[in-house]
Amino acid sequence: MQRNNNLKNMRSSYEQDQLLESNIDKNPFIQFTNWFEQVIKARIIDPNAMILATASKKGIPSARVVLLKDYDKTGFTFYTNYGSKKGKELTENPNASLLFWWKELERQIRIEGKIKKISKKESIEYFNLRPLKSRYGALASNQSEVVESREALEKKFSDLEKIFGDNPPMPENWGGYKLVPFKFEFWQGRQDRLHDRICYEKVKNDWKIYRLQP
Template identity: 45%
Template sequence: MDVAGMRVNYNERTNLFLEENLEIKEPFYLFDKWFKIVKNDPRTVEANAMCLATATKTGLPSARFVLLKGYSKEGFTFFTHYTSRKGKELEENPNAALTFYWEHYSRSVRIEGTVEKLPFSDADNYFSKRPYQSQIGALCSRQSEPISGREVLSCNERELKSKYKEEVPRPSLWGGYMVKPHTIEFWQGQTDRIHDRIRFRRPKENEPDGILTHEAEEGWVYERLCP
């Protein structure tokens, strides 16, 4: 297979992502605008699928896909087991990166920030709204732990369904996280590979003014990056 020769056409130059087209220069507004377009497109399977990258305290990285379960100007939220690999890494290194990729629009959003645990009340509220099978699935799995085979999970599932006919308790070490961003980058792919990248970030303390960095709203600055 000629992997090196694989190419996909993105957008023509009529779809440039330009600074002057930013109605409101604020990253959460732009994320919300892009996300709603993708979410309402019937071609999209999971608009809220995002790659979550974490690292150990020594910097060894790992990444996996999780589902975004909420966003606001405070940050981006997801839920998982605290005892999973990502949970353990976030415990010792509370920094993470998120990446969304929406192929039908040739768009991607990268988010970097610090991570905080959500209150258990938020976890209880979300867990109670999950489908019954999803609740059972969370309870029967010790995420990231080795097991001898699929039958271990099937056995756990049968036992839990027998024990909990309707109301399923939230696993005690299962909860939510919020990624509070300091950097949000928006990428628009172009067929000629001269892609558009605009990065919003929180300015550093005592950062000097620069002609390539522009003031945005609500304490953000933004700048165009080379592709």
């Protein structure tokens, strides 16, 4: 393999903004909302894409992108297949973390918490809002299982379309998870690698706020 010497020179300088104790909200959910609204305004592609990290009960980690579909002061919700690798890991070990990296704003948010399933009723409501073909995608896929070929998957998709027409049911093993946070870190890139890192950690019913070294 040819060596890419340019990697050692690949770096950006972060200079757009700052995050100071004097300009944050005391509530991390409001701080999240403030940043998320700025991300929406900035018209970033897939602003709700976040990396979900889970771990098996032996502590072996895995990470993947999922889409944030809802949030409020109780937590952050995404949808998936409960039998997938992430689903199996979350059954064994409900500790998980979410990560947003919005490079256009030179910002990262890390959220740590425990995950629980949302109600079936809420999952069905969201499932029925999805585009028809996406509903079939969920129905046709035993997510994270080995499939013999692309053709086999497409055949299953079209066979199911013939059976269910315009009204596919939500698969039994599909639905939402909510991450209930106990820690947030808001990271704003700064010049000379002296980045701002402000953390919120839940202590009883309050959020303790502190700054970390970059």
